[in-house]
Structure formats: C-alpha cells, structure tokens
Amino acid sequence: MTPTRNRLSTRLPFWLTYVFLYAPVVVLVAMSFNAGGSPYAFEGFSLRWYGELAGDEEILHGLVNTLIVAAGSAALSTVLGTLLAIGAGRGTRSRLLDVVTLLPAVVPDLLLAIGLLVFYAAVRLTLGLHSVLLAHTVFGAAFVAALVRTRLAHTDPSLEEASRDLGATPLATFVRITLPSLAPGIAAGALLAFTLSVDEFVIAYFTAAPTEPTLPVVVYSMVRFGVTPEINALATLLLGVSFTAVVAAQRLTRTTTPRAPEANG
Numbered sequence: 001m002t003p004t005r006n007r008l009s010t011r012l013p014f015w016l017t018y019v020f021l022y023a024p025v026v027v028l029v030a031m032s033f034n035a036g037g038s039p040y041a042f043e044g045f046s047l048r049w050y051g052e053l054a055g056d057e058e059i060l061h062g063l064v065n066t067l068i069v070a071a072g073s074a075a076l077s078t079v080l081g082t083l084l085a086i087g088a089g090r091g092t093r094s095r096l097l098d099v100v101t102l103l104p105a106v107v108p109d110l111l112l113a114i115g116l117l118v119f120y121a122a123v124r125l126t127l128g129l130h131s132v133l134l135a136h137t138v139f140g141a142a143f144v145a146a147l148v149r150t151r152l153a154h155t156d157p158s159l160e161e162a163s164r165d166l167g168a169t170p171l172a173t174f175v176r177i178t179l180p181s182l183a184p185g186i187a188a189g190a191l192l193a194f195t196l197s198v199d200e201f202v203i204a205y206f207t208a209a210p211t212e213p214t215l216p217v218v219v220y221s222m223v224r225f226g227v228t229p230e231i232n233a234l235a236t237l238l239l240g241v242s243f244t245a246v247v248a249a250q251r252l253t254r255t256t257t258p259r260a261p262e263a264n265g
Helices: 003-031 049-054 057-091 095-106 111-124 130-153 157-165 170-200 202-207 217-221 229-253
Strands: none
Touching: 003 229, 049 229, 057 095, 057 130, 057 170, 057 202, 095 130, 111 130, 111 202, 130 170, 130 202, 157 170, 170 229, 202 217, 217 229
16 A cells, blocks of 8 residues: 555544534534525525514523523632642542542532432422533532543642742642642633533532523423524534633643753763
C-alpha cells in the first residue's frame, strides 16, 4: 500500500466519525436562521426566530430559573468538590472513598433522579428551584472533585510542607499556597458544573415544581408538539454557551510540562 493510500485509509474513518457526530448540529444551527416557519426547509437567511425567542415569556422564565439553579449549584459544587478533592488527595487516601466521591457522576441520571425524589419525599422537602439546585449539586460536586483532584496530582506537596515548616498556619498555607495552585482546576470545575446544570433535563424533570420549570423542561414541553425554528434558535444559543464553557475549562486544566534543566557547558 502506498503512503498516500495508507494516510487516506487512516484519516477517512476519522473524518467520517466527525461528520456523523456534528452534521446534525450544523444543520440545526443553519435552520435556526431560516426565514420560513418550517424547521425542515430552508427558505432564506433571517434572524426572525431569535427575535421571537427574545419575546417568549415562557422560555425567558425557564431561562431565569435555569441560570439561578446553575449559578447556585456551581457555587456549592465548587466548594464541596474542592474540599472533597483535597481531603481525598492530601488527607484520607482510600480507593473506596474515591469510588464514593465519583459515584454521582457515573450513576445513570434516571436512577439518581428517582433516588433524590424519594429522598425529598422522605424528608418532606417541597419541590422548587431549591430542590433542583441541591440535586444538581450532588453530581456537580463529583465532577469538580475529579478535575481538582487531577490538578492536585500535578502540584508539589513540598511547597505546603515548606510553608508549614516556616511557621505558617494551616489556613494561611491553604489560602496562599494550596488554593492558588489549584485555581485553574477549581475554575474549570465551576465552569463544567455550570454547563452540566444548564443542559441537565432528567433530574430537573423529576425534582422541579410544575410552576418553576427549568429551561430544558420548557423545551421538552414545546418539542412534544413538534420542533420549530424557535427551538433551533434556542438550541444554537445553548450550544454556544456550552461550547464556550467547555473550551474554557479545557484551557484552564491544561498543564504545562516543565522543561528539563540545561546542562552547563
């Protein structure tokens, strides 16, 4: 086999996979700029449906609820996930503890949603935005802990030891040494927790009050009667938010490889 044919045989499946994954997304974005009312036939470029979207009170209400839940759950997830990562990485080290910490991230959403709903009923907690916020914090903290734990593995523990040897208190060491070194991972975890909360549907559907739906629940109720260009416009905006957050998280978690010291001549 010639080198050209060899490269083609290896790259063709790669690009076909990308086309399979992202062609529907490209079509969705293109149809959000459709001038006509059909979600399947493009009739010309227009921003009409973005204007319709801005005036839809039901969607705006769901968007406000989603932002409240996402911001609150991201804040709680960041604090709890960071403490979990530091405790598991610097304190009690146990494989069982690691599994328990990451379990909410790998448990199926449906199972987690039903479990939370049963728990809320057992403790007689009324459903609302607070119940969705707490539910999203459960799995968000697990993702934050995973990212911060990865960042923690690339930090030098001798810096913390040196700080304590020089007389710094544990709190001062945490604020001046540990926290700054973990800041990229913490910021990436917060962005990821926010994005996951914005996009999450199953848990919100089970734990939200009927009068306080989040945006994904509102979209689901609209899609049941057919997809409209307005839904395409909303999906395009959510795609942009998710893409921006994921790229920012990826850049924040990128670690640099230290250069080897040059030999003296």
